[in-house]
Amino acid sequence: MPWFLYLLECADGSVYTGIAIDVAARFAQHxxxxxxxxxxxxxxxxxxxQFEFADRxxxxxxxxxxxRLTPREKRALAAG
Structure with missing residues (x-):
């Protein structure tokens, strides 16, 4: 079962990083x-x-x- 690394933009401009099996469900929890x-x-x-990985x-x-990346670096990663 694949796991996903995901990046969330927060209301204060920060970027949260997490992992989950179901990103949409995890976003709803957040x-x-x-x-x-x-x-x-x-x-x-x-x-x-969100980025897919083979396992947890x-x-x-x-x-x-x-x-460990700065918010700017995380945004650049998200942009590709």
Whole structure:
């Protein structure tokens, strides 16, 4: 089953990074306030990008590196 790394644009202009099997369902959780603590105070506006990985381990590894990027770098990654 594939896993996805996803980037969310938040209302304050920040970019949240996470992993999930179903990005749409996870976005709905973030939007309703039942997702990550970070997105409870910074409401997500949209999914900027999602990238598919073969398994959770690879998605987690990618998440580790992407979380170290600046918001500008994350936006550039999302833009391609």
């Amino acid at each position: 939007a309703s306030g039942t997702g990550a603590r970070y997105t409870r105070s910074r409401k997500p506006v949209q999914v900027l990008a 381990a690879r998605a987690s590894s990618a998440e580790y590196w992407v979380k």
